[in-house]
Amino acid sequence: MIDTTNPPSPTVSPEYHADFLELSALKSQGRMVSIHEYIRDLKLGNVDETLADSQEGDNGDGDTDQGEPLAEAAFDELDDRMKACGGDTVYPFIIDSNVLKLRNDADVRLYTFLALLSWFGKGVGPKGTNGEKLFEEVCANAAVGYLGGPGPQVKQYVFGFPRRVEPKGFKAALDKLCGEMGEGQGHHKSRPKLPHEKDAKLDIVAWREFHDQRQGKLITFGQCATGADWIDKVTELPQTVDWCTTWMADRPGAWPVRSFFVPHRIDRTNWFDTCVKGGILHDRCRIASLAIELGADLSGQISAWSAHVLQGVRGGTL
Numbered sequence: 001m002i003d004t005t006n007p008p009s010p011t012v013s014p015e016y017h018a019d020f021l022e023l024s025a026l027k028s029q030g031r032m033v034s035i036h037e038y039i040r041d042l043k044l045g046n047v048d049e050t051l052a053d054s055q056e057g058d059n060g061d062g063d064t065d066q067g068e069p070l071a072e073a074a075f076d077e078l079d080d081r082m083k084a085c086g087g088d089t090v091y092p093f094i095i096d097s098n099v100l101k102l103r104n105d106a107d108v109r110l111y112t113f114l115a116l117l118s119w120f121g122k123g124v125g126p127k128g129t130n131g132e133k134l135f136e137e138v139c140a141n142a143a144v145g146y147l148g149g150p151g152p153q154v155k156q157y158v159f160g161f162p163r164r165v166e167p168k169g170f171k172a173a174l175d176k177l178c179g180e181m182g183e184g185q186g187h188h189k190s191r192p193k194l195p196h197e198k199d200a201k202l203d204i205v206a207w208r209e210f211h212d213q214r215q216g217k218l219i220t221f222g223q224c225a226t227g228a229d230w231i232d233k234v235t236e237l238p239q240t241v242d243w244c245t246t247w248m249a250d251r252p253g254a255w256p257v258r259s260f261f262v263p264h265r266i267d268r269t270n271w272f273d274t275c276v277k278g279g280i281l282h283d284r285c286r287i288a289s290l291a292i293e294l295g296a297d298l299s300g301q302i303s304a305w306s307a308h309v310l311q312g313v314r315g316g317t318l
Contacts, residue, residue: 084285143206145290160203216253
């Protein structure tokens with residue numbers, strides 16, 4: 001969970017500083033935060049002293065003002081986020097003259113939901129809602145967007161347990177998935193029931209259908225991780241050849257592609273390694289840019305979840 005009361009340590013990544021600035025703008029009565037305010041706050045937080053201590057023995061110059069380059073790096077990251085989201089139609093903030101401002105509809109934008117989920121976790125929403133399950137449905141829509149949808153040829157299936165719409169049981173859910181894809185011929189009947197069989201670490205599936213509806217198509221298997229322990233979950237979903245061989249009666253015509261979804265903004269240091277281990281990486285910006293048609297029901301639930309959390313943020317209870 002992000003600390004909402006004190007500026008971040010100067011030794012953390014620009015991505016974390018940018019998160020703090022976005023949260024500060026969401027909390028601010030003036031709905032904005034400037035780079036000059038942030039430099040001031042960093043100085044009040046003894047950023048130079050902290051950096052000098054961390055660089056002791058590394059020829060660090062304790063007389064250098066470190067607040068300004070830290071703030072500039074954070075604003076560069078904010079600008080990169082807006083571009084990664086595809087522009088101002090998705091990103092809920094305006095960056096103008098080194099000032100980060102909230103857009104009028106920032107509270108209900110998908111990016112805001114993803115950011116709040118990343119900062120505060122899945123359990124802070126209204127009673128009776130599940131932020132993790134909402135995230136899975138958003139990710140399924142993002143996967144559809146990545147495959148060129150929405151449209152009649154691009155399909156999705158939320159397989160993660162507990163399933164809100166699809167069959168509750170593993171075998172029934174897999175049978176329905178295989179039937180809709182026209183691949184795999186249902187569950188492997190000789191496989192014994194295993195403790196992790198609820199979803200076998202598979203959260204979402206999306207595929208692009210041909211008009212002939214024959215076997216052999218682009219299929220993506222996705223795993224979703226909302227918590228701060230996401231880095232430990234990158235490799236939990238087995239390679240798709242192993243998953244399909246274990247659980248399906250027959251293999252698909254073409255092996256599915258693995259993908260990994262998080263509501264976080266993954267820093268550049270971990271980006272490539274996460275792709276190698278988890279497959280096609282969908283971070284906060286990529287998801288927000290792709291999940292463009294969520295439908296009235298899901299959009300309403302997301303807006304209600306965000307409104308509840310923002311009330312706590314602005315009221316000082318989060």
